[in-house]
Amino acid sequence: MSAPDYSTALRSHRCGDLRPEHIGQPVSLTGWVGRRREHGEHLAFIDLRDYSGTIQCVVAEQVDARSEYVIRVEGMVRARPDGTVNTNLPTGDVEVGDCHVEVLRTAEPPPFPIDARADGVDEGTRLEYRYLDLRRARMQRNLRLRSAVNSAVRTSMEAQGFVEVETPMLMPSTPEGAREFLVPSRKGQGAFYALPQSPQLFKQLLMVAGVDRYYQIARCLRDEDLRADRQYEFIQLDMEMSFVEVDDVLAAISESVLAATGAVTGERPGEIGRLTWHDAMNRFGSDKPDLRFAMELIELTDLFADTGFKAFAGAEAVKGLRVEGGAGEFGRNRLDKLTDRAKSLGAKGLVWIKIGSGGELESPVAKFLSDTEQAALVERTGAGEGDLLLIVADAWPTACEVSGQLRNDLCRPPVHQGPYQFVWIVDFPLFVGVDDTSGRPLPGHHAFCMPNPDDVDRLESDPMSVRALAYDLVLNGWELGSGSIRIHDDALQRRVFRQLGISDEDADRKFGFFLNPFRYGAPPHGGFAFGLDRLVAILAGEENIREVIAFPKTQSGSDPMTGAPFAVDPHQLAALGLRIVPE
């Protein structure tokens, strides 16, 4: 593929493209005025900037070209004189001389500098002037990286025979899942559409329709609180495929994600490994483990099965972390903070043990541990002089999750640090936890997720032990997305509903619109969806998905640039049959 021709009626080249090979060519350039260095009436340097980069223009004529003026420059590319080459600039070997400058549009001084210094500016101000923020190299890079990821994902899905189908934005409200954005219907007053949390319903019906392989770069909307990795609106690569088992779906998504990563990094990662949910919890204390660093949880439960130490006695699980060389680093103050952190995460407490110079254990609780237990602990953890051990004893999920969070707190690298460690988490439990009021199991993924055939005979006798054909894709500790094989069999669906406390009548009422079509012949099918905003953020080395979204919302859901959301005109409300109830 040849490079695009970027020339237009107003310009011959992009600023960032000029190189020694252009020396001697007359050029016309367009862009914004960056820094100027004026040396009196007869010499000025203007750094002309467009999205491709910056080029130094040498101006001898008198021109009033101030910061962020939009100008057009005609001149001659020439080598910079000896000693004036700028090695910090890709275009730094050359400059544009004999410049004639035409001001296309003057500009007021921007509220913040249009360069890397704006990284430190209050994010609210950056969002208020987002069109200026996006003018910066970092944001331009993020936008273009995002475009490249979208393109690579599309190319990969098409190559695998997937068909892009657009699904409606105006949907019926559905009873399960995230809070929806509602849209009032003008023609049916009092009736509402919902904006899609995901195209889940429609993509499964496309399988019933015989589309076989569907994909969509889909906009999803959820009216839940915003976070660094969550916006009201976000983009998923959504897909569904027929006549498949788990491996087929994982292979298709792996191909897409690896191709996209390869396309923007230049290096395609190797095959994506797998961890069972149980192993991920046991070894890393998380269902989205960050595999860029080791420090696995150490299983200590069996060592303390008969202990006399009350904090460990009878605990369902005892999990340890070995912080190499941490004994000196962690004084009483930091250890207290770690303990507080563990408690805020739901643990009853945190036991810490330092290994002293003679190999002896230094800890407030050392005296409660027998010599055998102490020896076994040192042997199991491999702890040596100067190491710090952190131990959590609790119910199995709590012990795992708290240890896993401490593992992240202590060692997790910043997002821009490689490598890219993708991992599939498979064999999620079909049910997680129990509803406080009904006492019924809660679905781990959703109510239409296929139980593992090897476990399905325990659906009634031991439901919590049933694994699901559900899987997550994790990258560097971020949950990129999730999917499952769906139930296409009516009898099995009703068995799962019964476990969830949903009667046949409830099921017909709440999900009939969705399940009735299956009666006309639903193929075995499964699918996946992953968050493109998150993938792009990680590939861009950004901690926050707002940095890879052109016009994001603040944490409170507002847009400082447009001022949205606004109260609307009473006439608009009246047309919809709506009235605002005062507080």
Added chain:
RNA sequence: GGUCCCGUGGUGAAGUCUGGAGUUCACGCCGGCCUGUCAAGCCGGAGGUCGCGGGUUCAAAUCCCGUCGGGACCGCCA
């Protein structure tokens, strides 16, 4: 719904704990000088309701209460 952090000329920070005149630094802006700079340099200047409201005090950027805005996290996100 909850916990925590932040709000000081256009921008970033210091000042806040321990109350005493809108004080300081850097960038930017405006004007002048300057023919090889690239964070150009030198000289001069303008620019603030210390987010907002209330309270305490002789006196509040500073202490207290409330509120608004921004951020991180918990809940929530099938």
